[in-house]
Amino acid sequence: MAGNSRGLYLLMLIGALAFVVAGVFIVRQEPGGNALVGWSSILFFGGCALVFVRQLLDSRPRIVLDQRGVFDRTLGIGVIPWRDIIGAELKSMQRNHFICLELRNPEHWTGKLSPTQRKLVALNQRMGYSALNVNLSGVAADPHQVLEFIVKMAALHARD
Incomplete structure (x- = not known):
């Protein structure tokens, strides 16, 4: 049986959250044309973060x-x-x-x-x-x- 590599998913979760934070920073600092970039980053990497959290919590063997x-x-x-x-x-x-x-x-x-x-x-x-x-x-x-x-x-x- 082989389960998920928790270390890899933790690393990917940290990376995704960093991009979410960067997106929030962009939205707050650039309320113009760059806001679309910020919101895109928040939505995409926020979704990725949810997937990575799910993988971290899933103890079933893949x-x-x-x-x-x-x-x-x-x-x-x-x-x-x-x-x-x-x-x-x-x-x-x-x-x-x-x-x-x-x-x-x-x-x-x-x-x-x-x-x-x-x-x-x-x-x-x-x-x-x-x-x-x-x-x-x-x-x-x-x-x-x-x-x-x-x-x-x-x-x-x-x-x-």
């Missing part, structure tokens, strides 16, 4: 790797059984790690996604990622160990 398969709460498709995973690959972009899952029947799983998520899947695939990817950003787990475990369990259940 990713669960157990005897049943792979569960990533952010995907919203349930547990992907080991027998449906035929391979995996670690990819990284700007220090954000992803486990790209190679699935027996990816259409079955992408069919469970919302239309917006399916558009993101198509974009991910154009960038060289698989249809479904386990996002390890903000997760307190070693990406190489997660990959090793997924590959090992998928191979073990390939015979099922």
Whole structure:
């Protein structure tokens, strides 16, 4: 199981709050054209701060790797059984790690996604990622160990 990295979300919360404070300062000091910049900063980074607080307070594991398969709460498709995973690959972009899952029947799983998520899947695939990817950003787990475990369990259940 892998939960959220509290340190990362705390750091992002502090950064978001700093931009909210900067926005308040701009609105109070520049009541003209720059007020739009200030209000935009307050609204956007205030929303980000709320998300980061929620992540800090959420103690549920975001990713669960157990005897049943792979569960990533952010995907919203349930547990992907080991027998449906035929391979995996670690990819990284700007220090954000992803486990790209190679699935027996990816259409079955992408069919469970919302239309917006399916558009993101198509974009991910154009960038060289698989249809479904386990996002390890903000997760307190070693990406190489997660990959090793997924590959090992998928191979073990390939015979099922």
